[in-house]
Amino acid sequence: MLDPVSRVRRFNRAVTSAVGALDTSFLGRGRPLGAARVLNAIGHGRSDVAEIRDYLGLDSGLMSRLLRSLEEEGLVETTAHQDDARRRVAKLTRTGRREFAAYEALSNAQAEGLLAQHTQAEALLAAMDLIASALTRDRVALDETDPQCDEARYCLGEYYAELGRRFKQGFDVSLSRDPDAKDMRRPRGTFIVAMSDTLPLGCVGLKGTDHGYAEIKRLWVAPSARGLRLGRRLMDAAEDAARGLGITLLRLDTNSALPEAGQLYRSTGWTEIPRFNDDPYPDLFYEKRL
Amino acid sequence: MLDPVSRVRRFNRAVTSAVGALDTSFLGRGRPLGAARVLNAIGHGRSDVAEIRDYLGLDSGLMSRLLRSLEEEGLVETTAHQDDARRRVAKLTRTGRREFAAYEALSNAQAEGLLAQHTQAEALLAAMDLIASALTRDRVALDETDPQCDEARYCLGEYYAELGRRFKQGFDVSLSRDPDAKDMRRPRGTFIVAMSDTLPLGCVGLKGTDHGYAEIKRLWVAPSARGLRLGRRLMDAAEDAARGLGITLLRLDTNSALPEAGQLYRSTGWTEIPRFNDDPYPDLFYEKRL
DNA sequence: CATAATGTCTGACTTTAGTCAGATATATCC
DNA sequence: GGATATATCTGACTAAAGTCAGACATTATG
Known part of the structure; x- marks a missing residue:
């Protein structure tokens, strides 16, 4: 109408x-x-x-x-x-x-x-979150944080919960190759949280390894912040951090149940490669040379 | 958080x-x-x-x-x-x-x-509609209109589209016992549209019959207006109109794929009765004595 | 038809918000 | 230590918003 x-x-x-x-x-x-x-x-x-x-x-x-x-x-x-x-x-x-x-x-x-x-308060709140994020998108700051700080843990918790909902077989962190926090701290790697004032809206981890490449892990954007191109901003920030650490090759694994992530990787210079680990959850593997 | x-x-x-x-x-x-x-x-x-x-x-x-x-x-x-x-x-x-x-x-x-x-503008718009409806809920007016006016047709179009999405077998109006517009005009019946300023947010029809009862038809509430108890307001208005027309018995048919409707009927004095028509779509039938 | 009520207008006023040019005290830099 | 920069404050001002009492013309009411 x-x-x-x-x-x-x-x-x-x-x-x-x-x-x-x-x-x-x-x-x-x-x-x-x-x-x-x-x-x-x-x-x-x-x-x-x-x-x-x-x-x-x-x-x-x-x-x-x-x-x-x-x-x-x-x-x-x-x-x-x-x-x-x-x-x-x-x-x-x-x-x-x-x-x-x-x-x-x-x-x-x-x-x-x-x-x-309102009898469906959660739907109303979700709508408010979405709009608040859209209106304040220019004020979303990407902060490097410790992967074990409250904000990071909140993001990871939401991330795991979402994988649990989206993977047919569910998701159990303990079965996954969960990156050690110390691999996501400088100088081996880093962890970045997107903050809207005091509210975390997304995160990404850069995990250092001893195999000549670093990995991108735990890329997550809050449902209320989707559509703001925050995923791309987080990825760009992670790549910048990697360059700053002298890293020249990045890899990541993902799952075809997360099509929007694959879409993002393919449109930003990542190329699909064969499986490079034995984690049970991912079925797609990517690489990007910096 | x-x-x-x-x-x-x-x-x-x-x-x-x-x-x-x-x-x-x-x-x-x-x-x-x-x-x-x-x-x-x-x-x-x-x-x-x-x-x-x-x-x-x-x-x-x-x-x-x-x-x-x-x-x-x-x-x-x-x-x-x-x-x-x-x-x-x-x-x-x-x-x-x-x-x-x-x-x-x-x-x-x-x-x-x-x-x-925003890359997902429709989601943003849906959120805005929801919030706008919630904030202006007190200004939603229930207007009696002709069942063939623009607002009514818009509501019916949305209603049919939604049935099409929610019924496993889809929905084709021409297969349904579509009420004749003249049965939903006074003095046989009426048609009520819920208007938020110039935007229709819901509708309900009261269809007169020659069988000693009238029927409630086409109860619909816009997705953006769900949670505002508009369905109940529409039903109350339709019942009031029926009483005003001297109608003492109301019937309606519905489908178990619309559980929130059944919930509303059962909580407002309707009782389930056996099938009273041969419409192919409904599988639940209710009656209420005024 | 007188009286009351209504809708608008005018004048006189106050409050709130905002601007701008110095004044003052403190900090920084060479 | 003197020049310069910075943070706040003060005084003098304007613009905008809002209030209120009464004036005036018109309409409604008994």
Whole structure:
């Protein structure tokens, strides 16, 4: 009934009025939105005044006045920065924390209200994740991390769960040649996580070996982030890291039940090669010379 | 990694900044947002001043001034309402239509840009539809319409397509006992469409017969509107209409490939009965006494 | 037909947001 | 140690949004 652009615009209208309603409920706490935003930024852990200013896109004069008004209300205290007395650091007072909690309660209530109305909340949440990822795609950062940090383990857990769903015979990590974490740390290899703010959206491992090549392992992109070309960005980052480590040959194994992965490899210079290991799960093997 | 409320709030943040970006691009046309909103409301067919004021939530004084500024720019003309000279009616001038088209182009470009970045645009659109429906659920109106109007035909087309996907043997309307449109018009029956603004989200038909009962036919809810209890609202409306027509017994047929429908019927006072027609598709039959 | 209600407009006002040019204190660099 | 850069603050300003009381013309009501 509607063309794609109209559908996006219907979404925009719906969302604009929902956002407006939340703003209105914030105004109910008797403080202009500008001041409320600063208070909430501090409450969410942003303490450096310049950082808050940057995050909210405020002029330094305006920021200063908003901070002052929060101080006069007794919600915020500012002190000089430890290492640099020009910079100021803002902190919530006890009253400020209470007021921040009240704003949090409003936001949470709005979210809960929306979810409670819906009998298929998980579908609604999945749609929200997808859109949030699409709208913030430019802010997805690729971070090198330890393969055993929380974010990496979360990604791997999701990855294994997805293999379990997609392989006819399921997936059991212990039967697979699970790479040793130490092979995915510099200087032998590395592990890269795609982060959208604090949420991991994908990962890839570069595993060093003693056989004259390194392997790409554990390439995964969250369902909500598919379509953003994050897989390619992760692969590019892994290849760059490999080049930086002086690696000239990469290999990987994959499974034909993951056609989108094979598609990505073939379109980025990988060539199929014969089986080079005895892992029971993969049935496709690729190689790329850097 | 995130709890449901955090996921909604991540969505809110993403969407707030996207909405802000569109507002900023609107400001690029050298007009305050208030005036731009009024201009766009008129462009989208809202002509009655009171209606615009209500839609945008503006004070009458502010509204009057915004209209005046648009008139001074030569974008809008106001005249007295035909039937009531107290009311004013706003219309775009030729220049106004051009300016409105420029705003439309900005909105469309934003929408197209978002879609173009995404390799799985249909999934993104489906997610947007779902969220738009969830956020506007309170504004879904149930309208009695002719079973052959555009909205009704759209719903029926989607309904047939879905049966085709869900029945193992497919679905061919011509093999089914397709109800005659005249049986779904008052006073024999009726047809109800759930409308979200101009978009149909669901339908149900009440088909009069000469056998001492009426039938519920063509209950359908758009995939993007599932979880909003729209099916139940439609059924309630159809039952109310039946009572209004003096009907005391309702029957319907359905298929076990549509378990959510059976679930709805059983939870709202319908009882299973033996087959009462020779339609090849249904395998479950229900009855409800009003 | 007088009175009340309605829709819009005007004037006078406040609040919020935002801008910009210095002032001030501190840090960095040669 | 002096010049320069940086972070914040202050004062003076503008624009936009919003509020409120009353004016005015028109329509509805008893």
